Amino acid sequence: MIIQILVFIVGAFLAYFVVEGLRILYENLTSPLRNILPGPPIQSYLAGNFKEIGENPNLTTDWQGVYGSTFLFHDLLSVNELYTNDLKALNHIVTKHEIYQRAHVFRDIARRILGEGAWPLPQALGDLLMIYPGILYAELDQHKRQVGSRYFASQFPLKMRDSDEFIQHLASHKSACSQKLLSRSFGYEFNALNAQAEPNELNCAFTDLFHAPNAKLYGAVRLAQSMLPVLKLLPLPGAAQLKAARTRMDTIGLQIVRTTKASLGDSLHSDEHDKMKSLGGRRGLLAMLLKANMSSMENQRLSEAEVVAQIPAFFVAGHETTSTATAWALHCLSLNQDAQTKLRTELSSIGTDNPTLEELNSLPYLENVVRETLRAHTPLAVMQRTAMEDDILPLSKPITGRDGKIYSGLPIRKGQLIHLPIAAVNTSMAVWGADALEFRPERWNNIPDAASAIPSVYGNLFTFLAGPHNCVGFRFALAELKALLFTLIRRFVITPALPPGSIGPATAGTTVQRPTVLRWPEKEDGKEKPEGLPLILTPVERSGI
Numbered sequence: 195m196i197i198q199i200l201v202f203i204v205g206a207f208l209a210y211f212v213v214e215g216l217r218i219l220y221e222n223l224t225s226p227l228r229n230i231l232p233g234p235p236i237q238s239y240l241a242g243n244f245k246e247i248g249e250n251p252n253l254t255t256d257w258q259g260v261y262g263s264t265f266l267f268h269d270l271l272s273v274n275e276l277y278t279n280d281l282k283a284l285n286h287i288v289t290k291h292e293i294y295q296r297a298h299v300f301r302d303i304a305r306r307i308l309g310e311g312a313w314p315l316p317q318a319l320g321d322l323l324m325i326y327p328g329i330l331y332a333e334l335d336q337h338k339r340q341v342g343s344r345y346f347a348s349q350f351p352l353k354m355r356d357s358d359e360f361i362q363h364l365a366s367h368k369s370a371c372s373q374k375l376l377s378r379s380f381g382y383e384f385n386a387l388n389a390q391a392e393p394n395e396l397n398c399a400f401t402d403l404f405h406a407p408n409a410k411l412y413g414a415v416r417l418a419q420s421m422l423p424v425l426k427l428l429p430l431p432g433a434a435q436l437k438a439a440r441t442r443m444d445t446i447g448l449q450i451v452r453t454t455k456a457s458l459g460d461s462l463h464s465d466e467h468d469k470m471k472s473l474g475g476r477r478g479l480l481a482m483l484l485k486a487n488m489s490s491m492e493n494q495r496l497s498e499a500e501v502v503a504q505i506p507a508f509f510v511a512g513h514e515t516t517s518t519a520t521a522w523a524l525h526c527l528s529l530n531q532d533a534q535t536k537l538r539t540e541l542s543s544i545g546t547d548n549p550t551l552e553e554l555n556s557l558p559y560l561e562n563v564v565r566e567t568l569r570a571h572t573p574l575a576v577m578q579r580t581a582m583e584d585d586i587l588p589l590s591k592p593i594t595g596r597d598g599k600i601y602s603g604l605p606i607r608k609g610q611l612i613h614l615p616i617a618a619v620n621t622s623m624a625v626w627g628a629d630a631l632e633f634r635p636e637r638w639n640n641i642p643d644a645a646s647a648i649p650s651v652y653g654n655l656f657t658f659l660a661g662p663h664n665c666v667g668f669r670f671a672l673a674e675l676k677a678l679l680f681t682l683i684r685r686f687v688i689t690p691a692l693p694p695g696s697i698g699p700a701t702a703g704t705t706v707q708r709p710t711v712l713r714w715p716e717k718e719d720g721k722e723k724p725e726g727l728p729l730i731l732t733p734v735e736r737s738g739i
């Protein structure tokens with residue numbers, strides 16, 4: 195009997211894989227793009243071109259040189275994916291958000307990690323953020339006396355003993371942004387930066403999910419399960435960790451929500467006008483979420499589960515991204531001492547260690563450095579979309595298809611997967627010129643005309659995407675980046691700790707491309723390859739400049 199059940203289960207799984215395989219094959223063979231667009235050959239049926247892309251972050255850009263700015267390649271299980279760096283096509287995709295939505299796999303993984311209602315942002319929250327776009331920014335503005343070094347000096351664990359100490363500070367900086375976000379927005383003390391404090395529950399949940407020794411393996415399993423949902427029925431590795439992290443997140447989220455609701459008391463029941471007026475309080479974002487939870491208008495109401503899910507969602511969205519951008523900024527400045535000195539001179543013109551946001555925003559070279567970092571090293575190099583209905587994708591220049599016909603628009607079939615090449619758009623030589631890959635803050639003094647066609651919410655950059663689903667936290671991220679650079683560059687001269695070429699973008703298995711030690715010389719003292727970004731920080735007064 196047991197054998198019969200086992201045979202049945204194995205048979206059912208095999209049948210499922212065969213049917214799914216045939217479905218993908220049918221979709222690929224009948225895709226209207228198949229006879230139009232060229233593309234690289236499939237490497238393996240299971241991995242498509244996925245493995246080679248993971249191994250070489252510049253591969254899609256190289257393919258662009260061979261196949262043009264619009265081509266087809268193959269994702270996992272050989273699902274075909276449209277790559278386009280055509281700015282008219284990309285503008286169309288990001289504005290027609292009702293047709294081009296976040297890829298199913300991304301949504302499924304986000305739902306499993308963060309809970310129902312986390313991503314995409316619930317409509318009601320999206321609407322509120324449209325009406326009050328400054329709400330996240332306001333969180334920082336409330337604390338403008340703390341933006342500068344007094345805040346960071348107390349929070350940022352720079353362990354300086356000697357003038358030239360080799361430190362891996364960015365491993366811990368990773369959490370600086372998130373800590374501020376959580377404590378300011380949600381009234382939650384994260385303690386990630388305090389080496390003496392016990393790591394708290396939420397900190398542990400994220401560490402387990404994203405940075406534990408097996409995190410990459412578990413991430414790969416989650417990806418496979420989202421692509422082939424039947425795999426969710428199997429007891430695969432990572433399930434227990436995910437469940438434990440989810441339980442922690444839900445418990446803390448509920449605790450934050452209920453405590454805040456109690457502390458807001460009567461103001462939650464005031465009329466819509468008064469509710470919105472009081473959004474400027476210390477817990478602005480959370481207050482806004484809670485008011486949406488209590489809203490009398492059904493289309494503006496968020497369920498308690500949606501509010502709870504937003505807490506880790508905002509944390510995840512703002513966590514690795516902003517810290518990665520800061521790491522790239524410091525790395526680039528360590529390699530470009532002229533830019534660093536120029537920046538330090540400008541920052542020193544501010545007569546306080548604790549500038550306001552207005553003061554930070556008035557510094558043109560700081561703005562240039564931030565833009566150039568987010569252009570040359572966008573933390574999220576790629577996003578995906580899925581077409582939810584048939585469409586015609588307009589192109590800025592007609593192309594000749596493989597079938598010999600001329601196409602000024604591409605036929606897109608419902609279900610088509612699309613690759614948004616954020617990094618490639620930001621570093622396109624056609625837009626930025628031959629030095630597009632170089633870090634050169636001065637380029638922002640004279641922006642090329644072609645850059646105005648890039649879909650963008652900030653600085654002609656595709657970094658935060660554009661259209662209705664752009665990054666809602668981008669102003670917050672900019673403020674964080676500026677405040678960190680202000681504090682660090684004023685106090686320290688930053689130089690590379692490793693020989694040229696040792697640091698590069700992390701490759702396989704990462705969504706966010708952090709600067710990582712790629713080559714690690716064998717040291718006589720046998721030091722382990724560092725996790726973070728090694729830099730030498732020399733206090734300005736001891737640097738001899």
Ligand code: HEM
Nearest residue numbers: 314315511512515516519577658659663665666667670671
């Ligand atoms: C340099 C730092 C950052 C970068 C490069 C970045 C980039 C992005 C991108 C590309 C998206 C769109 C994802 C997609 O549509 O598939 C996004 C969405 C989002 N970001 Fe950011 N982000 C950054 C910082 C932040 C911060 C600090 C916060 C929170 C305060 C945040 C909150 C969000 C949220 C909530 C969404 C989802 C919006 C929606 O569903 O409509 N981000 N971000």
